[in-house]
Amino acid sequence: MLQSKFKSLTPRNDVLSFIVLAIVLMVLLPILFDIFRLNLIGKYLTFAFVAIGLVLSWGLGGILSLGQGVFFGIGGYAMAMFLKLEASTPENTAIQSTPGIPDFMDWNQLTALPWFWEPFHSFTFTVVAIIVVPAIFAYIIGAAMFKRRVGGVYFAIITQAIAAIMTILIIGQQGYTGGVNGITDLRTLLGWDIRTDSAKYVLYFVNAFLLLAVLVVAQYIRKSKLGRLLVAMRDSEDRVRFSGYDVSNFKIFIFCIAGIFSSIGGAMFTLQVGFMSPSLIGIVPSIEMVIFAAVGGNLSIIGAVYGALLVNWAKTILSESYPEIWLFAMGALFIAVVMAFPKGLAGLYETYIQPKVDKQLDKWFKKEKAE
Amino acid sequence: MFADYTWAELGSIFAMQGFSGLILFSVLLLMALGLAIIFGQMGVINMAHGEFMILGAYITYLTSNFFSTFLPELFGIYFFIAIIFAFIGTFLLGAFVEWSLIRHLYKRPLDTLLATWGLSLILQQLYRTIFGTREVGVSLPDWMMGSYSLTDAIEIPINGMIVMGITLFITVGVYLFLQKSRKGKQSRAVVQNRAMAGAVGINTASVDRFTFALGCGIAGIAGATFTMIGSTGPTSGQLYIVDTFLVVVFGGAASLLGTVASAFSIGQAQSILEFFLSGSMAKVLTLLVVIVILMLRPQGLFSLKVRR
Numbered sequence: 001m002l003q004s005k006f007k008s009l010t011p012r013n014d015v016l017s018f019i020v021l022a023i024v025l026m027v028l029l030p031i032l033f034d035i036f037r038l039n040l041i042g043k044y045l046t047f048a049f050v051a052i053g054l055v056l057s058w059g060l061g062g063i064l065s066l067g068q069g070v071f072f073g074i075g076g077y078a079m080a081m082f083l084k085l086e087a088s089t090p091e092n093t094a095i096q097s098t099p100g101i102p103d104f105m106d107w108n109q110l111t112a113l114p115w116f117w118e119p120f121h122s123f124t125f126t127v128v129a130i131i132v133v134p135a136i137f138a139y140i141i142g143a144a145m146f147k148r149r150v151g152g153v154y155f156a157i158i159t160q161a162i163a164a165i166m167t168i169l170i171i172g173q174q175g176y177t178g179g180v181n182g183i184t185d186l187r188t189l190l191g192w193d194i195r196t197d198s199a200k201y202v203l204y205f206v207n208a209f210l211l212l213a214v215l216v217v218a219q220y221i222r223k224s225k226l227g228r229l230l231v232a233m234r235d236s237e238d239r240v241r242f243s244g245y246d247v248s249n250f251k252i253f254i255f256c257i258a259g260i261f262s263s264i265g266g267a268m269f270t271l272q273v274g275f276m277s278p279s280l281i282g283i284v285p286s287i288e289m290v291i292f293a294a295v296g297g298n299l300s301i302i303g304a305v306y307g308a309l310l311v312n313w314a315k316t317i318l319s320e321s322y323p324e325i326w327l328f329a330m331g332a333l334f335i336a337v338v339m340a341f342p343k344g345l346a347g348l349y350e351t352y353i354q355p356k357v358d359k360q361l362d363k364w365f366k367k368e369k370a371e
Numbered sequence: 372m373f374a375d376y377t378w379a380e381l382g383s384i385f386a387m388q389g390f391s392g393l394i395l396f397s398v399l400l401l402m403a404l405g406l407a408i409i410f411g412q413m414g415v416i417n418m419a420h421g422e423f424m425i426l427g428a429y430i431t432y433l434t435s436n437f438f439s440t441f442l443p444e445l446f447g448i449y450f451f452i453a454i455i456f457a458f459i460g461t462f463l464l465g466a467f468v469e470w471s472l473i474r475h476l477y478k479r480p481l482d483t484l485l486a487t488w489g490l491s492l493i494l495q496q497l498y499r500t501i502f503g504t505r506e507v508g509v510s511l512p513d514w515m516m517g518s519y520s521l522t523d524a525i526e527i528p529i530n531g532m533i534v535m536g537i538t539l540f541i542t543v544g545v546y547l548f549l550q551k552s553r554k555g556k557q558s559r560a561v562v563q564n565r566a567m568a569g570a571v572g573i574n575t576a577s578v579d580r581f582t583f584a585l586g587c588g589i590a591g592i593a594g595a596t597f598t599m600i601g602s603t604g605p606t607s608g609q610l611y612i613v614d615t616f617l618v619v620v621f622g623g624a625a626s627l628l629g630t631v632a633s634a635f636s637i638g639q640a641q642s643i644l645e646f647f648l649s650g651s652m653a654k655v656l657t658l659l660v661v662i663v664i665l666m667l668r669p670q671g672l673f674s675l676k677v678r679r
Contacts, residue, residue: 058481064481064484066484144666144667145666145669148666148669149669150666150669152480152481153414153416153480153481153484154620154665154669156416156481156484157416157616157617157620158620158662158665158666160613160616161613161616161617161658161661161662162662164613164658165655165658165659165662168651168654168655168658169651169655171651172649172651172652172655283609283612283613284609287485287488290485291485294485324496324499324500327492327493327495327496327499328492328493328496330489330492331489331490331491331492331493331494331496332489332493333489334485334486334488334489334490334492335472335486335489335490337485338476338479338482338483338485338486338489339472339475339476339486342482
């Protein structure tokens with residue numbers, strides 16, 4: 001019984017592509033690249049968390065949020081606040097007029113730590129906040145919108161406005177948030193220096209491991225009854241409602257999950273890159289996150305990871321050497337994904353490569369059985 | 372926050388901020404009118420709307436350069452010719468975009484959003500390549516500059532009044548066009564019931580193209596008008612897009628009157644708050660209130676009672 005349930009959760013192709021991805025992330029990439037490039041890849045992978053969340057909410061549920069950067073920011077800022085407080089010991093900040101508070105607060109003539117910074121002295125609180133705060137925030141937005149049956153385009157526009165408000169707020173309140181530069185100059189995590197090469201290796205593997213764990217959760221959701229209900233809702237909401245399901249609760253739930261995933265990604269971003277700023281929250285980054293999911297294929301959670309890797313890698317290469325071409329390429333990518341390959345990389349794989357893989361696998365399994 | 376001012380001072384503050392609120396209202400309304408047609412009427416999410424406005428602004432910039440070099444004696448009236456050029460240019464681009472992109476996506480609104488965002492990136496980079504990264508401004512003829520003093524404490528800038536005048540003119544024009552003209556009636560018919568409109572012999576595809584292009588053309592006029600009060604850069608369009616969409620959604624997507632009312636309330640609220648709070652907090656507060664109201668009343672201020 002249990003075994004058959006496990007089997008239905010894990011179709012052969014999904015398991016295969018999961019294993020391939022795990023090998024690529026855990027073995028292949030670390031062997032191929034030096035720590036500088038690997039750290040960059042780690043940064044790209046933090047966006048994959050967001051993209052997986054978007055596949056669940058947008059691809060399966062039909063809820064397109066253009067404000068995922070907000071959740072990415074919540075996780076990122078929570079982690080950055082903790083690290084910043086740890087870096088701003090009275091000894092390190094002795095030259096300030098008020099030692100013991102983060103440097104940007106001192107520059108903005110603050111003389112005491114604001115109340116909402118206080119709890120971030122505790123690591124446990126920070127970790128809990130990274131999970132719980134985005135969930136609460138997503139719940140409020142989701143409950144307000146979905147209970148009133150607002151969805152689709154309106155939801156996209158309102159989440160986008162929320163991303164805009166968040167950026168304006170953070171930039172405007174320099175003394176509390178670090179303003180446009182964000183929170184920078186982060187040093188240690190519980191006394192462990194995160195800027196060394198060895199720490200970056202460790203963080204890369206932690207990040208990759210978390211990503212794989214998130215994938216497992218996402219796969220579970222996808223194959224569960226909830227996942228099927230989401231697809232049913234996306235295609236015909238009224239029929240699901242008439243069958244007696246409370247549609248809005250499912251939508252709120254999946255939106256919260258997507259928010260939590262993004263937040264974890266944000267926290268890992270701060271740890272690996274060493275800063276957090278409003279440039280990762282606003283309208284532009286939030287829409288770019290959607291394109292990662294779209295390029296990967298908005299129905300494929302594994303595709304989302306490749307999408308995030310590929311688009312970010314192309315962005316780095318192109319904007320390093322041909323900055324003028326980058327925006328053209330990005331714009332063309334948006335249009336091409338919509339017009340020509342609505343199923344993204346995953347769609348291409350399914351049409352062209354998977355049949356061959358299947359054939360090969362069938363042969364292989366038959367041989368084994370015959371023996 | 373009122374305690375530090377006398378009544379007379381408060382009076383002129385409200386009058387001055389009220390007037391700058393009126394200018395902001397005109398700006399918001401001009402931006403939103405085009406989108407009210409494209410998004411409100413047709414349901415197409417055009418994220419490149421800001422870039423269409425910027426195109427209008429750049430056309431005005433080119434026209435002003437042309438007039439000051441070749442026809443300096445006519446420089447006083449170049450602005451009105453520039454507006455016409457801006458309308459034609461953005462109208463044509465709009466028709467082309469509809470033909471090449473939008474018409475394939477009418478049934479997939481969220482995909483339209485992504486595709487037009489891609490279009491906006493391409494246009495931005497195009498502007499940057501052609502006009503450079505620096506912001507450009509136009510020089511205004513003398514009679515458009517300066518300000519008019521009502522009392523000692525209250526001064527009214529002339530270019531602000533011209534912006535308001537143009538807004539009034541365009542709004543009334545759009546309203547009359549949609550309500551009275553043959554094309555306008557056709558486009559409303561197509562929006563309300565596409566199949567039926569097609570059945571009575573309206574060429575829905577060509578009406579769609581015309582309606583979309585018209586919305587873009589109005590965006591171009593808006594952009595041309597904005598050159599009077601600010602400079603233009605390749606990424607200026609992105610700054611407007613959230614405000615513009617919120618104005619349309621807040622007003623109630625399908626209602627032109629709603630768009631006017633929402634632009635008015637957002638403009639006034641923001642500009643009066645701006646005097647007492649910092650600019651960014653005023654904006655945050657206004658947008659937050661708009662979003663909260665939208666969460667409580669998703670259909671916006673005015674909603675059409677249509678059976679769907």
